[in-house]
Amino acid sequence: xxxxxxxxxxxxxxxxxxxxxxxxxxxxxxxxxxxxxxxxxxxxxxxxxxxxxxxxxxxxxxxxxxxxxxxxxxxxxxxxxxxxxxxxxxxxxxxxxxxxxxxxxxxxxxxxxxxxxxxxxxxxxxxxxxxxxxxxxxxxxxxxxxxxxxxxxxxxxxxxxxxxxxxxxxxxxxxxxxxxxxxxxxxxxxxx
Numbered sequence: 265x266x267x268x269x270x271x272x273x274x275x276x277x278x279x280x281x282x283x284x285x286x287x288x289x290x291x292x293x294x295x296x297x298x299x300x301x302x303x304x305x306x307x308x309x310x311x312x313x314x315x316x317x318x319x320x321x322x323x324x325x326x327x328x329x330x331x332x333x334x335x336x337x338x339x340x341x342x343x344x345x346x347x348x349x350x351x352x353x354x355x356x357x358x359x360x361x362x363x364x365x366x367x368x369x370x371x372x373x374x375x376x377x378x379x380x381x382x383x384x385x386x387x388x389x390x391x392x393x394x395x396x397x398x399x400x401x402x403x404x405x406x407x408x409x410x411x412x413x414x415x416x417x418x419x420x421x422x423x424x425x426x427x428x429x430x431x432x433x434x435x436x437x438x439x440x441x442x443x444x445x446x447x448x449x450x451x452x453x454x455x456x
Contacts, residue, residue, distance in 0.1 A: 295336050298345070302332055305349050320373050324356050374424050381420035384413075384433070394422045404428035 306328075328349055335345035363370035380390045380401065391401070401420065405411050409420070409430030418433040 291336070291338075294338075294342070298332060298335050298342070301346060302328070302349065305346070305353055319375075320356075320359065324352060327352060377424060377429075378422045379419060380422055380428070381414065381417045381430075383419075384415040384417055386414060390422075396422060396428070401428065405430050 331340065331345055331348055331352075334340040335342060340348075359373060363373050378390050378394055380387050380394060380396065386398065386401070391398075402412075402414070404420065404427075405414065405417055408428065409417060409432045411417060411430070411432045416432055418431045420428060420430045423429055
């Protein structure tokens with residue numbers, strides 16, 4: 265009885281078909297089932313997947329998307345799609361664990377942050393390696409560091425995920441001196 269039910273489900277979503285012209289209703293049901301299965305498989309892979317957008321995560325996203333589209337159109341069997349995506353999510357998790365425990369492995373897979381500005385001075389060699397233009401750096405300075413010029417930047421980094429982090433210089437306190445007449449001492453006010 266359970267086996268008959270399983271066969272019915274397989275037939276309804278066209279899961280056993282490869283390169284078959286599926287009717288629209290079967291394609292829609294298949295898409296819904298694949299979407300739910302993909303959500304479950306990605307949840308098993310934890311939030312890291314497509315969460316931090318490192319090259320490592322984006323690559324997996326492209327591959328999984330390609331496999332899912334093939335499963336929806338019937339170019340790959342449903343059960344094969346489940347095994348392939350499970351293997352990819354498992355490999356992704358293994359690489360994440362290895363990266364966590366091994367700095368050397370992490371650098372190979374994920375890169376390291378690159379310092380591109382120090383005390384307002386642009387490190388041209390690092391900018392060239394990073395393929396970042398000054399306009400990109402200034403945009404990040406305005407958006408993230410809330411500063412308008414390079415002189416206002418203490419340090420800036422090209423992070424592992426491709427974002428630019430800007431750390432502005434601390435502002436100097438304003439000092440106001442007020443002199444009062446008739447031999448009264450000078451009053452010094454520091455505003456931070």
